[in-house]
Amino acid sequence: MFFVEKWMVYALAAAILWGASYAASGPVLRAGMPPLLFYFCYSVVALITAIFSFLMSGEKMSLLSQLKGLSVSHAGWFLFSILAASVGALMTYMAIGEKNPTLASIIEISYPLFVVLFTWLFFQEFQLNFMTFLGGFFVIFGVMLILKYAP
Numbered sequence: 001m002f003f004v005e006k007w008m009v010y011a012l013a014a015a016i017l018w019g020a021s022y023a024a025s026g027p028v029l030r031a032g033m034p035p036l037l038f039y040f041c042y043s044v045v046a047l048i049t050a051i052f053s054f055l056m057s058g059e060k061m062s063l064l065s066q067l068k069g070l071s072v073s074h075a076g077w078f079l080f081s082i083l084a085a086s087v088g089a090l091m092t093y094m095a096i097g098e099k100n101p102t103l104a105s106i107i108e109i110s111y112p113l114f115v116v117l118f119t120w121l122f123f124q125e126f127q128l129n130f131m132t133f134l135g136g137f138f139v140i141f142g143v144m145l146i147l148k149y150a151p
Contacts, residue, residue, distance in 0.1 A: 029097035
């Protein structure tokens with residue numbers, strides 16, 4: 001029997017939503033909307049969504065106390081993570097605006113390789129086995145083919 005865990009559902013939902021977002025952003029960006037304006041609007045909507053979700057959760061005080069309870073090193077990683085994700089989103093919109101959502105997302109799909117690299121560099125953790133390594137190899141190979149033969 002196949003058991004689906006919550007994290008799998010969340011990850012699949014994220015993939016579906018990101019896919020829909022990329023597809024929808026392509027025509028808008030190609031029509032001339034500056035990627036920076038698109039990113040700004042995305043950020044405003046994300047802020048409104050986050051505030052609404054935060055207020056609707058029954059854990060307002062618990063969440064705030066968890067934020068206050070971050071150690072200095074975890075606070076640094078927290079800020080770094082948010083900044084990197086934010087600039088990454090902007091780079092995504094810039095790539096889509098310069099080329100198209102399909103090719104930009106296929107190149108961007110190489111990000112798990114950088115997760116492995118940075119997890120090892122930052123925390124000396126290596127979480128690959130043969131099958132995940134093989135999957136990563138196919139991702140790299142696919143990205144290389146796209147870079148070489150993309151229209």
